[in-house]
Amino acid sequence: MSGFFLFNKQIMLSLYFHIPFCNHKCFYCDFYSLGKFNKNQEDAFTESLLIEIDLSAKKYYKNQKIETIFFGGGTPSVLSVYNFNKIADKIKQSFDLSNLIEWTMEANPESITKERLENYLQNGVNRLSIGAQSFNNDELIFLERIHNSDEIKEKYYLSRESGFENISLDLIFSLPKQSRENWLNSLNSVFELDPEHISAYSLIFEEKTKLYNQFQKGLILPNDPDFEHDLYIETIELMEKNGLYQYEISNYSKIGKECKHNLNYWYGTDYLSFGPSAHSFIENKRFWNYRSLKKYNELLSQKIIPEENFEIINTEMSLTEAIYLQLRSKGIFLEEFKAKFDIDLLNLVNMKLEYLFHKHLNVENNILRFTPEGYSISDEITLKIMEVIE
Ligand code: SF4
Structure with missing residues (x-):
């Protein structure tokens, strides 16, 4: 990446x-x-x-x-x-x-x-x-x-x-x-x-x-x-x-x-989705279709987009999702993260969760990512990181 x-x-x-x-x-x-x-x-x-x-x-x-x-x-x-x-x-x-x-x-x-x-x-x-x-x-x-x-x-x-x-x-x-x-x-x-x-x-x-x-x-x-x-x-x-x-x-x-x-x-690119139950994400709006083929067909036969509901992703939600999804993937690109959320994440983690380094987390090329042991308890570690930000 x-x-x-x-x-x-x-x-x-x-x-x-x-x-x-x-x-x-x-x-x-x-x-x-x-x-x-x-x-x-x-x-x-x-x-x-x-x-x-x-x-x-x-x-x-x-x-x-x-x-x-x-x-x-x-x-x-x-x-x-x-x-x-x-x-x-x-x-x-x-x-x-x-x-x-x-x-x-x-x-x-x-x-x-x-x-x-x-x-x-x-x-x-x-x-x-x-x-x-x-x-x-x-x-x-x-x-x-x-x-x-x-x-x-x-x-x-x-x-x-x-x-x-x-x-x-x-x-x-x-x-x-x-x-x-x-x-x-x-x-x-x-x-x-x-x-x-x-x-x-x-x-x-x-x-x-x-x-x-x-x-x-x-x-x-x-x-x-x-x-x-x-x-x-x-x-x-x-x-x-x-x-x-x-x-x-x-x-x-x-x-x-x-x-x-x-x-x-x-990593937050917009996506547009089609078909029953499909979820889309466009300009901070997440919306999703009905989970029913019958309803999907009915609405579209009347030329109505079969959207069941939507939510607006505010900055706080966007921050939570970025940490959760990026840590589960290739890791958090610290520079981009700081530019977007104005948070020095590495500093916070260093100050309060230093003990997680080596076994569960590492930093390489300015990317904070899980080790294999970190991936194995990803939800637990993610929660700890969220807590130091709040
Ligand atoms: S029912 Fe089986 S084949 Fe169909 S989506 Fe689920 S896992 Fe895949």
Whole structure:
């Protein structure tokens, strides 16, 4: 990350598209998506999305250069080539993509096809994020994923052969009863594939999921926190040994292959989002769409932007978010931070939290960042830092 990146955030914009369909609803997932859908629903959603792009662009777009595009969800790779092309054409007509550096598609193995991959590339998609989650078939069944380990590898190689030079794989660790060996096996399988980027999230028991329900009934229990901590620290070490450096609490990449779109979120670039449940952030206003495809379609058929609510981010909130998000990522760029908030953060931390240095925090090139141990208890340390500022 350079000062240049931060300096340019005012004139750049990122776009996010939430595709609310999956081939199956996984039992741990709390993202807004339908686990079953038909062609009519997909076509109706596509038509609504095209209208939303028109309306939102008119209201919010000020001819900024689009720096990154991200298709998430849900499973964007379930969209037919026909519908994807309609959306891509609309994006190209509506926004200035002349400075686009990254266009990511999230994809699940079962819906990756040669035809889709080639079509993505033709449209300018240059990054693929594949939801692998595990290379252990029993774990994949437990997670209710509908692919197996061989299919991940097969679709990964197909993506490479089709021409994708920037691929990320998502993994989940600390599954209930997961042994250290099983997790290391999954990690080694992913290292063998040699992707540019890996996301490794610990399993979260999100409320309103089937997983949470089973947890409440005592049928599934989370791992011991010490076991999870040790897995996490070992993961960071192994990633580094394999040429993937940690640039966020759960994200690792080869040098220069960080997800630019997510960095834009964490370092405060404006983003405009589309689709049910999608959140946008434009000129200190955060606003979000209804989390209902029905409502989304209904409003857009009347040419109404399906915004459910908004909040204005004042300086105090902006300060809190900057500390929280930047520490979780590459760290706080102290000079930029001082210029923006008029706070000498390093001085404050030195005076009151000096004991955190080395084990949990360090400063290099004027960037305050977590060590691996710091990442492992990030909320606790962030809270302490907030307290010295107040
Ligand atoms: S495929 Fe992804 S978005 Fe869809 S239900 Fe599973 S975890 Fe959620």
